Structures are given as C-alpha cells and as structure tokens.
Amino acid sequence: MSNIKTGLVMEGGAMRGMFTAGVIDVFMENNITFDGAIGVSAGVIFGCNIKSHQIGRVIRYNKKYCRDPRFRSVWSLLFTGNLYNVKFGYETIPNKLDIFDTKTFSENPMKFYMVATDCITGEPIYKELVSGDANELKWMRGSASMPLVSTVVKVDGYRLMDGALTDSIPLEYFESIGYNRNVVILTRPQGYVKKPESMQSLMDMLLRKYPKLVERMNGRHEMYNRQTSYVFDKAAKDEVVVICPKEELPVSRADNNPEHLQACYDIGRQAALEKLAVIKAFLQK
DSSP states (O other): TTTOOOOEEOOOGGGGHHHHHHHHHHHTTTOOSSEEEEEETTHHGGGGOOOTOOTTTTHHHHHHHOOTTBBBBHHHHHSSSSSOHHHIIIIIIIISOOOOOOOHHHOOOEEEEEEEEEEEEEEEEEOOOOSHHHHHHHHHHHTOTTTOOOOEETTTTTTEGGGTOOSSSSSSHHHHOOOEEEEESSSSTOOOOOOOOOTTTHHHHHHOOOOOHHHHHTTTHHHHHHHHHHHHHHTTTEEEEOOSSOOOOOOTTTOOHHHHHHHHHHHHHHHHHTHHHHHHHHHOO
C-alpha cells in the first residue's frame, strides 16, 4: 500500500550498540530495507552503516581499535574532555583506516535521521543526514556526546549533547513524520526500568551553565520508562516489532574488551535471526 512507510528506530547505549550492529548486519545480509531510519547516540554512530551498506564495519573497527590509546584513553579524557579521541574516531578512522562509504550513504534512497539534544533549550533536535560528510559526522558526534566523558559539540550554531537525554527511543517522533510500520531496536531487555542517574549531581554541576538541559536530564529516567512502555504496548498490538536482548548485555558502557564487544554483537545477530521471518512478514503486510 502506498501509504505505508517502513521505519527503523535505533536507541543508543554506548557500547551496547554492538548489539544494534549485529542486528543491522543481519538485515543487510538478508536484504531487509526500510524507507527511513532514525538513531540516537550509538544508534546513529553505528546505525549509519546501514545506509552506507557496510556489513561488518562497526564490529571490525571497534574490535581493532578499542584498546588503541589513540581511540580511547584516560589521557584523552583528562586533556580534551573526551574519553574517545575526536580526531582519531571521527577523522582518522572514517577517512583513512576503515573508510566510511559516503558515496553509498548519499546515494541510498533510505532517509536517515538522528536525534541530538540542544543544550540551550533542553529540547531534542531531529536532523536528516544526507551526505555523511565531515559536518554531518560532527552532528553525529553531538548525538553521541555523553555527559562526564564528552564535551559539548558546537556545530551550525548549536551546542549539542547526547540525544538520549531528551528522546531516547524516538518512535513517536518517527510516527509523527509518517513512518507507520516500524522496527525498534532496543539495547536493554524487556522489563528494564531506568532509575535516576547515580552521578546526576556531578553532571548537574558540570553542566550548570545549561539549566534547561540539566532540568531535562533530571527527568530522563521517567521519559525513558514511558517510552519503553509505549514501545512494548505497541508491540503487544502487533503495531511494531521490537528486537532487544533477552537479558542484560555482557558489556559496559565504555567497554574496551574486544571479546565483550564480539559477544554483544553476536547476541544482536542471533536476536535478529530469530525474528527474521517475523520482520519480513511485518514489513510486507
């Protein structure tokens, strides 16, 4: 039917995003496509590879460089404010070491959107990414800039931080712009309930120059729990398909153990394979 628009919604979760990487690789291997996709934080950084159609790229470069001090180090955090080195991660890797295919990205007709948080207004910003160029990579970095381990990203007149702070699972936004048959990838198991951030007071202090952002951050757990309830309520009515781990993933937020990353990726692959027939039928009905 011409009024059906299929969508893919990818939440973040830092290195839990290896689960998402496994899922989208299975999608690409099985020619599962969508009219549009939207990602938040790691869901953007890793999920963009579905538009550039680079099977295996996410797990490949993360395993190869996860223990490389040029990629991630306490020194980088201390001297730049970023645990993950910006130049190496957003310039050297995509431009030289494991090239991001901007040509395929820009030519792929699938629309690709991201969510970041506007530090000034404390509101989510939704942006369509069309080229995968250096400026758009800066937007992606803004979406994935987690408090405490990342600096605010300045781009195109905005000051951006982690999109998950204001719209962790943007299913409702995607529905609002016409995507009415959606697959949602979550990196927490069903039944997970987010609690208030244990380090919220420290984040409040460090980001005190952005009071509206701080206000939104303090209510993030409530927003997240409402969104997961919305997603699973729709799944119970067969209005969306959810792919999520059966239990907590064996990986920490900033994990640099390649075996952990591989295990998380493999769990994502298995979850996608188990629902492959369901997803194909859902997207085609």
